[in-house]
Amino acid sequence: MKRDIKCTINGRQRTFYADPCASVLDVLRDVLHLMGTKEGCGTGDCGACTIIWNGKAVNSCLLLANRMENAEIWTIEGLMKDGELHPIQQAFIEAGATQCGFCNPGFIMRIKAMLEENPDPTDEEITQGLVGNICRCTGYKAIRDAVKIAVKKQRR
Amino acid sequence: MVAPLAKEIFEPETVEEAINILHRKGEDAAIIAGGTDLIISLREGVIQPANIVDIIKLPLNYIKGSRAKGFQIGATTTAKDISTSGLLKKELPILVDAAIHLGGPQTIELATIGGNICNASPCANFTNVLAALDTVIKIKGPDGDREMMLKDFFRGPGITGLKRAEVVTEIEIPAIPGAYGASYVKHTLRKEMDIAIVGAAALIIPDANKVGKIRVALGSVGATVLLAENARKILEGKTFSSRLAESAGKAAAEKDASYIDDVRASAAYRKKITRIAVKKAVLDAWSMAKGGK
Amino acid sequence: MSVKKYVGENITDVRSVNKVTGATQYAADINLPGMLYAVMIRSEYAHAVVKDIDLSEALKVEGVVAIVTYKDFPELHFGTYVHDQVAFTEHPKYVGDPIGAAAAETEEAAEKAASLVRIKYEVLPHILNPEEAFKSKEIIIHPNMHTYKGYAGFFNFKKGTNIPNHLKVRKGDVEKGFAEADYVVESRITIPPIYHGNIETHACVCKYDPDGRLTVQSTTQGPFLLREMLSTAIGLPMNRITVVHTAVGGGFGGKISGNIEIRAAAIAQKCEYRPVKMVLSRREEWETVYTRQALVGYYKTGVSKDGKIIARKVTLYWDAGAYADYEVSVARSAGYMSAGPYDIPNIWIDSYAIYTNKLVATAYRGFGCSETTFCYEQDMDIIADKFGLDPVKFRLKNALERGMENATGQRLRSCALKDCINLVNEKAGRETKKSENDGIKRGRGIAVMHKFTVHTVPTADIVKLNEDGTITLETSAVDIGQGSNTVMAQILADVLGIGIDKITVVPINTDYSGYGWQTAASSKTFFNGNSTIRAGLDLRRKILHYGSMVLHIPESDLATRDGKIYSLSDPDKSIPFSAVSLGVFNEEGGQYGGPVIGYGVFTVEDGSFLDTETGQGRKPSAFWMFAAMIAEVEVNTETGNIRVVRFVSANDVGKAINPKMVQGQINGGAIQGLGSALFEEVLINREGKVMNANMHDYKMPTIGDCPDEMISIPVETQPHPDGPFGAKGVGEPAMACPAAAIANAVADALGVRIYSMPLTPEKILDALEKKSPKEVR
16 A cells, blocks of 8 residues: 655655555656666566665665665665766776666665775675676676776775 | 555564564465565565565564573574674674575675575575574464474475464574584585575584584475484594594485475485585584684 | 877777666666556467467456457568567467567556466477477478568578578588598587576567557667568558667677567557557566577587598587577578688588477577587597697697688688687696695686678668767667777767767667668677768768868868868868858858768678578678687586686787777676576476576576686787778677687596586586596595
């Protein structure tokens, strides 16, 4: 049964009418029209729908919308600030980590959460941190490069 | 827009409230904790309950105790909480290991230890490890509280011993006094993000050069996670040697485990791996018990 | 005076800002007012005839707008190369074959309605194995095959069989070659179907207007092919169909043919002129849409004592699945490259496309070259081993080089294969690090490949000079992530003499873009690069002409740079492009010329078909690409698990217009190849149903499965005389070598050969047991 749900999305307080039994992914896309979060599998295996929910990077396909109540949610649309790309976004461009682009939002949100927890990950920590996101285009090398570039940018 | 996955969702704040709702709704309700397994089942139509009871607000997120006295872990404690717990890293690293390799980082954030158990998958990481630790499941329900040994908790794939309107509230790991070793070997095809083809967890409490207490639990080689009793008998009370570990592996593979062909592996391959995984788990556990790790 | 050049530079992806901000619009992101949702009604059986179909319950579902089945449409056959499909079928040929579709106000209602359609089938016997289907006389999947229309050269069928295409290559005297050979090696290869693994599933939105026009927005690699297929399948003339491609979230060949678009467009006819959206779930995508073809192949190779390959015979059974789609083309092209990039005097090849009752196989990055490379490159190592030759030297001895003729008699005008081999060998170094752990064996393997492209696919590009002097390129190349928009912008910037930031590349709209076949066959850089150059030159010629009139300087003294037309002899005299964007105005207000548009086409003027009996032809491919790779692996001999620790790749690209993007292709192909080598297999049960249509049971590589080291080298020693700045292609060759190189590395580590993909731990252990049963504890 639909009801009013109140939460903070990308820094803005929002109230919307949605079904708490729908997935957060569906609510983001179909109710809030935040289309940057992608569905790749619907089973938590590809990471394309990763968002940051109360500070945690989670697959929004595996979260029900009741958990949006009073939550703080960040999606890919919230990363640009004052017209400037987030350092991770810049790093993706510089590293050539954008091929088809479909996995990019999920990767970027996952990397954001990862670097917030661990601002200078080792190679092995990068690997462990990103195994939940599938990219079919890049062979992951450019994505790994992007993480390293982002680490440098954020250190500055 | 994909359809909502149920008609109504409840968010009880106390265990009693949760039990009341579950009692009222009967068969037509499912509990959600982390949701990483349940939502897939809902989406695929494997189960179609009208009501979902979200237990995340219950005060069941805690890690208490110590190795000397035993641990109490609340049912909604997430794999992330376990993987980052300083206490567990120091005192029960095998559980941290199970948490880290449970799935991708996004899954680890949400998945709970209680959910991992109640999903009753024979492949589940926590279940496999906890079975080797003589874990007790604390249950609350309309008829009061009760306990079950984890090894007796499962009836088959996806089927638990929970009665109507019962909720798993806590996982209790008995005290492991003195020197001990514990190891979990999860064999997968991909390096990470994979379901165990075979899982083997071993707990050893040494008695000088002899194996004192020993538990070997197996995952993905039976309808439920199971204890390898034949392997235990081979090891228990014997002077440890790598040959003994090998015999235990052989016994587990030939007598304890049962195998089927499925999309992840053939029965024949699982059998080979069971032998190796048990041997490795036992060797690693012994080495740890003897201060190697 | 230094002028910034873009070709050869690592320019960043021109559309990357939208990608990293989530602003890129993919097909599933489109929402239009009044939009309906459609879902397919699919066959539950691998082979059947629908006897009765009852819609009564389905039509009662609230929100249902239309349900259509095969009964509602004339039986218009369509297809990519062979017109063997209909939009909805009464005679389903695989589990999932579309029988009808339902459209409703919500996806939920459409799904419910589809599930309530009651279908009675007469179940027919089915056939899943291509070798059995090849021989079968009892089960004929397309009894009317002889009545189908199809493209010459791609549809060489035998009536009354399951074989829609048979490619023959007959060169020299192969039996004589074997008789003369000192050593003959024979092998059999089996390769299962695999998925493209595009993370974005198929999706589209179709809408009719009351005046009979159809607009389709879709995630497609080939808008023009899609328009052609829609036209044939729906019976609409092309001028009434608009196809616009959205951003494509991964293609790899899986989004080349029209598929869900045909069905969505069909049901949209009955949907009150409202837009109809169809998006496949991961499960539906993988249970019912496309795979790479399975293969059973036989190789026989004869070698002389001095290490020269003198004869090779190849028989390939390509499993097309239920419809020919691209498989007839794969059978043809993979057939004629199947002898490998070697100078072999005697060649005999039979390559068959075969219908089975499986889901449809289509184009897949490499068009069969990864599969054939997997076989012939393992044979190469066996032979080298037999003669005690170094695998690298043995390959160098037989490798094709510029000026030589390949298997089909095409003379090579650019071939850097030997450079590729030498480079990977040099970069990989001599020694293989030995593992410290006893249970882990380390090995190294090399593989080399060649790959054709196409020749019969002209492209046209249109360049417009805007009033402010900026440029819009209406490309006919679909950028599916490989970076063609960026590459075309680089090329155009250099041709015109303008900053790349002044150029925008817009996606194809079939109403106004020039014709371009599709993103396939690693052809875009070469074909569209050339037509973009010509369009740029056409525009440049016009603006120099107008500039000459404005500046009163002869054209011969004019050039362009930085968005300006300037005098070579007096560079201070210049005007910006904008001054002539609408032609030339005289002082009285009269006008000469007009808005400036450049137009460029590219065709392979000296292309040729293959002779149907001998497979010989002067130029069936516009160019050939070559590559070499060395892989190093560690194999756990207890569990059979393989870990690739190192890839060193060199790809003969002619010229890297954008080296970083070329490396992106090589790295991506390497890991996609690694997946096919180690993990990936579509499991189909005896009823023809897919068993692992989800991303946990079908395992694509994660970052955790990647080698610690990946070296990717674009080789530019042999620019192609016809290529734009010498460039050829790279997308498909990138995926050709990994499986073969890994298999050779495994053999090096363990001394066992595995001729079936994927190299699962189970196969490794079985092979080790067979090798030395005593060693097994």
